[in-house]
Amino acid sequence: MxxxxxxxxxxxxxxxxxxxxxxxxxxxxxxxxxxxxxxxxxxxxxxxxxxxxxxxxxxxxxxxxxxxxxxxxxxxxxxxxxxxxxxxxxxxxxxxxxxxxxxxxxxxxxxxxxxxxxxxxxxxxxxxxxxxxxxxxxxxxxxxxxxxxxxxxxxxxxRLIKSDLEIAMMREAAAITDAGMLRAKEVIRPGVREADAAAEIIATLVRGVNGKVGTDLRRVFLCATPRSGTAHIIWTEDVFRQGSQINVEMGGVRHGYVSALMRTFSIGKPSDRLRRVHDAEVAGLEAALSAVKPGATCGDVATAFYTTLKKHGVEKESRCGYAIGIDWTEPTASLREDDHTVLQPNMTFHLMLGNWIDEDFGYVISETFRVTESGAETFSKLPREIFEI
Amino acid sequence: MxxxxxxxxxxxxxxxxxxxxxxxxxxxxxxxxxxxxxxxxxxxxxxxxxxxxxxxxxxxxxxxxxxxxxxxxxxxxxxxxxxxxxxxxxxxxxxxxxxxxxxxxxxxxxxxxxxxxxxxxxxxxxxxxxxxxxxxxxxxxxxxxxxxxxxxxxxxxxRLIKSDLEIAMMREAAAITDAGMLRAKEVIRPGVREADAAAEIIATLVRGVNGKVGTDLRRVFLCATPRSGTAHIIWTEDVFRQGSQINVEMGGVRHGYVSALMRTFSIGKPSDRLRRVHDAEVAGLEAALSAVKPGATCGDVATAFYTTLKKHGVEKESRCGYAIGIDWTEPTASLREDDHTVLQPNMTFHLMLGNWIDEDFGYVISETFRVTESGAETFSKLPREIFEI
Incomplete structure (x- = not known):
């Protein structure tokens, strides 16, 4: 047979x-x-x-x-x-x-x-x-x-430049990511174990949305107080607490393709410091996306981000993004000021603005986007907010 | 700070x-x-x-x-x-x-x-x-x-020889694996999408049991008809059907350590062929475990398995196991007839009897065990049965 x-x-x-x-x-x-x-x-x-x-x-x-x-x-x-x-x-x-x-x-x-x-x-x-x-x-x-x-x-x-079919796959993946992030908003509560929240989020990423299942699973990161200064701890045996901040990163998958997303959660009112960093980062994010167009370089996008961030009194040490597709991190174009790769339509990037500022304080926000004929299309439909619980 | x-x-x-x-x-x-x-x-x-x-x-x-x-x-x-x-x-x-x-x-x-x-x-x-x-x-x-x-x-x-503390961790991981496998038994039903079953199983592996969460997640494989001849497909968009066979492999994790387990599921009465292979493999599994003791070699265990299997009219091409611990597959001792590694107490193996016999027919069963002072201790508490739905 x-x-x-x-x-x-x-x-x-x-x-x-x-x-x-x-x-x-x-x-x-x-x-x-x-x-x-x-x-x-x-x-x-x-x-x-x-x-x-x-x-x-x-x-x-x-x-x-x-x-x-x-x-x-x-x-x-x-x-x-x-x-x-x-x-x-x-x-x-x-x-x-x-x-x-x-x-x-x-x-x-x-x-x-x-x-x-x-x-x-x-x-x-x-x-x-x-x-x-x-x-x-x-x-x-x-x-x-x-x-x-x-x-x-x-x-x-x-493979840095995707076909329309690949882009369609990444949009489907992004819809799954959004569902996972919204599930996080429902299950992150004081007293809940990080692992139990992770279980619900991950199950959502596997079930998928709109009749399209998650065809694979990548890492989900829940870096919660006192670990908001860490970038790659998945979850722990600890519980969330009133006042906890939780930095969340995840990406749904469709037939190999991932769309990544980061959002910061706060149980209770965000601190003034967190609010200030958030405002600066969102301004930087918008400046970066405004700089995206065919003919501009990765460096142009990075410069727009870092300049705006600095104007708001915040600095970020790590690069602000990388090519994404089948690999979460494609080993080619980087959103670094010294990367001269010229943007072309249907290149896709994870504009990754995670900022681990102090050993015990970090903040995350990101968008996965494609270069269009005239600018940038972000795949997520979620607001660029601190998700307040 | x-x-x-x-x-x-x-x-x-x-x-x-x-x-x-x-x-x-x-x-x-x-x-x-x-x-x-x-x-x-x-x-x-x-x-x-x-x-x-x-x-x-x-x-x-x-x-x-x-x-x-x-x-x-x-x-x-x-x-x-x-x-x-x-x-x-x-x-x-x-x-x-x-x-x-x-x-x-x-x-x-x-x-x-x-x-x-x-x-x-x-x-x-x-x-x-x-x-x-x-x-x-x-x-x-x-x-x-x-x-x-x-x-x-x-x-x-x-690290081939584990400490008692590592063994305790692998026992905790095995309890999580068992919970995941039992969840599979609850959610595998005709008409259910493979991804939805996977979501439930994975959530169980993350939540953990006995107050001990799954601290990480490894691959879960659900190779269902017509894919029972495959070994490493995780799940698909397909649904289970009356008469489907599902080969399941998973492993809970505690602080880096995994305990792997495979069981075969059948929706409806197993075919005669599946039953015959199962009986032969269980006989082989028991013969292999009986051969485990300090001083015996990996080859002795493999020979006990392959000889018994053959006596029952079944053959298996792939090796029958490997060292397991932090890696699912540790790159050292192998349960192969030509592996002369001498067994010592607290070595741990995945006795992996997955047998992909034809392109469209395979069968799986396994046990993760440690070498004791006198024999083998298997970590799972689940019966060595075809799980009939």
């Missing part, structure tokens, strides 16, 4: 368009075979979202083939047949005996495949950034007389 | 004991400074569990200091002060400007620290396995005239 193809998140044409952009870059670099190992890029180029990235696997793109070939362990091959857009013959499961073998692993199967199918006469490209020294050496030793190229981040730069 | 220390999951002595074992291994290898970069090992040796591992960070262990030093980005330093057992002076936040700087990153701050504090005259050890070629070269270039050693997996082998 064979595994049926599952419903596809994107049409075949969408994947072929993405692959065409990658192949153009391969040609420019005289690369005939490319091995993709980053899970987000594998999702981007094939539709695969199952959670097998803790073992060796790779998507091989060859200039001579329309579809890529995915190599993963035998037990994960049926999920790949089910989820990817490719023909079933393009999914190859390597033997389970390669898992935890002290002498070889799944990459040996991948190297065998590459060698047996012919690298194509040009260079073989790897994403060196994701691979260990030893593994890169193994590729070179086992495919001799072939030149190797480093393709690190090339696919990441290509 | 300063960040207070949070409640500590383990007493200081427990961390010093773990560090002493690491330092003994360092001495044996003439290493005076060790840089730990794996998130699970950082948790093991410091208590840090915040989710900042997507940026450069490292725990530096020096033979001349009782406590290690943790370097992370500035915004994550307060969480490290709060969570770790070390003195606050042992947490160093590097400047946010190093995030997304094209020319340098947080590892440069770490290298500076290492150099300025003196590597100690002996070798500097890295976990090469986790690091890119370029990064290792950067360490070597920036700390010249120093010999480097590879410490990959050494801490992982040390």
């Amino acid at each position: 064979t595994m049926p193809k599952g419903p596809q998140a994107f049409p075949r044409d969408e994947y072929l368009r993405r692959l065409a952009a990658v192949k153009t870059e391969m040609e420019r670099r005289e690369v005939t075979s490319l091995v993709i190992t980053s899970p987000a890029e594998i999702t981007y180029l094939s539709g695969y979202t199952a959670k097998s990235a803790y073992i060796p696997q790779g998507l091989i793109i060859s200039l001579k083939d329309e579809e890529p070939t995915f190599l993963t362990r035998r037990m994960d091959a049926p999920a790949a047949v089910h989820q990817t857009f490719m023909d079933r013959s393009r999914v190859i499961g390597y033997p389970e005996a390669l898992i935890a073998d002290p002498d070889k692993d799944g990459f040996d199967a991948l190297i065998d495949f590459l060698r047996d199918n012919g690298p194509g006469g040009g260079k073989v490209a790897l994403e060196n950034k994701n691979l260990s020294t030893k593994l890169i050496e193994r590729f070179k030793a086992r495919i001799p007389e072939t030149e190797f190229a480093d393709f690190s981040d090339q696919v990441n730069w290509i | 300063t960040m207070p220390k949070g409640p500590q999951a383990f007493p200081r002595d427990e961390y010093l004991r773990r560090l002493a074992a690491v330092k003994t291994e360092m001495e044996r290898r003439e290493v005076t400074s060790l840089v730990i970069t794996s998130p699970a090992e950082i948790t093991y040796l410091s208590g840090y569990t915040a989710k900042s591992a997507y940026i450069p960070q490292g725990l530096i262990i020096s033979l001349k200091d009782e406590e290690p030093t943790f370097l992370t980005r500035r915004m994550d330093a307060p969480a490290a002060v709060h969570q770790t057992f070390m003195d606050r002076s042992r947490v160093i936040g590097y400047p946010e400007a190093l995030i997304a700087d094209p020319d340098k990153d947080g590892f440069d701050a770490l290298i500076d620290f290492l150099r300025d504090n003196g590597p100690g005259g002996g070798k500097v050890a890295l976990e090469n396995k986790n690091l890119s070629t370029k990064l290792i070269e950067r360490f070597k270039a920036r700390i010249p005239e120093t010999e480097f050693a590879d410490f990959s997996d050494q801490v992982n082998w040390i």
Whole structure:
């Protein structure tokens, strides 16, 4: 019996368009075979979202083939047949005996495949950034007389500009995020355990909204007093108290794509200090969004934010955002004053204004937005307020 | 204002004991400074569990200091002060400007620290396995005239044997897992969306049981018909149906430690084929557990399982388990016939008998157990049954 193809998140044409952009870059670099190992890029180029990235696997793109070939362990091959857009013959499961073998692993199967199918006469490209020294050496030793190229981040730069279909997915994800944030507003109460609030919020992110479920779950952060100065504590065994401040960050997911959002909650009246920082940050946020337009740079947006913030007497040390999509943090364009990336329509960013000012005091607000033909579209419908409980 | 220390999951002595074992291994290898970069090992040796591992960070262990030093980005330093057992002076936040700087990153701050504090005259050890070629070269270039050693997996082998305190944590985690699995039994019904069931199960894993919350969340897998032949699909937008089979895998978490469990669910009477596989697998599971005792090897346990399974007319291609603790899959001992690791009291394993037999048919059952003085203790209290709905 064979595994049926599952419903596809994107049409075949969408994947072929993405692959065409990658192949153009391969040609420019005289690369005939490319091995993709980053899970987000594998999702981007094939539709695969199952959670097998803790073992060796790779998507091989060859200039001579329309579809890529995915190599993963035998037990994960049926999920790949089910989820990817490719023909079933393009999914190859390597033997389970390669898992935890002290002498070889799944990459040996991948190297065998590459060698047996012919690298194509040009260079073989790897994403060196994701691979260990030893593994890169193994590729070179086992495919001799072939030149190797480093393709690190090339696919990441290509996926910086989203298609309209990807944008639609991020809007759906944002609706889920909004529902999660509104659920937080309902369940954050004095005496409630942080974990119990997290449970309700997370369940909302998984159930989804408008008949569209959350297809995956990313981290939810509830950094509550006395931990409002922390950025990446998920939740604790502690309870919320009258006077607690809670910095919340979350993102719903649709078919790999996340839309992130941060809001600050206050149980009781916000302190004057919190109010002052909030006003400054909202002014900065609006200034940043006003600076967004095709042709402006990431640096322009960052400068608008930092200048306005400073004018209001507040400073922020960390960058004010980054590209977002399949990865929460895409490793390409950054909203930093020294980032000269030129904005183009359908680039998407998390304008992340979390500001951890003192060891015991921080504040968060953010928007996920896309660059439009003339400005910025934010995906969340929630007000830019301190959510007062 | 300063960040207070949070409640500590383990007493200081427990961390010093773990560090002493690491330092003994360092001495044996003439290493005076060790840089730990794996998130699970950082948790093991410091208590840090915040989710900042997507940026450069490292725990530096020096033979001349009782406590290690943790370097992370500035915004994550307060969480490290709060969570770790070390003195606050042992947490160093590097400047946010190093995030997304094209020319340098947080590892440069770490290298500076290492150099300025003196590597100690002996070798500097890295976990090469986790690091890119370029990064290792950067360490070597920036700390010249120093010999480097590879410490990959050494801490992982040390943490293979758990302390009684770690075992207690895994028992607490297992109670949460059981609650999640029982919740699955309540919510898996014909017509229910997989995502809605997942939401309820996950909420249970976060809320925890017996007054002890789930302190983190790992993946939950619901591989339902027609996807019972897949291993790592989390859930889909599909609904369960009369006659559906659902392979469930989950693990509750307490302060970093996970206890994993798999059970197979059937909506309606299980098929004869499913029943036959289940009987064979349970027989194999019991044979494997009977083979567990100090002095036996991982291979002995695996052989007991595979021999019994075969006797019942079933085969399984993948290994039948692995060490478990802070990582769901610890990269050390494996329940494979060719693994000669000798079992010792308080080693913990996930006896993982998931068996993806055909592209469209799989079956799962598992137990997380510890090696006792004379046999095996399984942590779950749930029956080894097909959970019939």
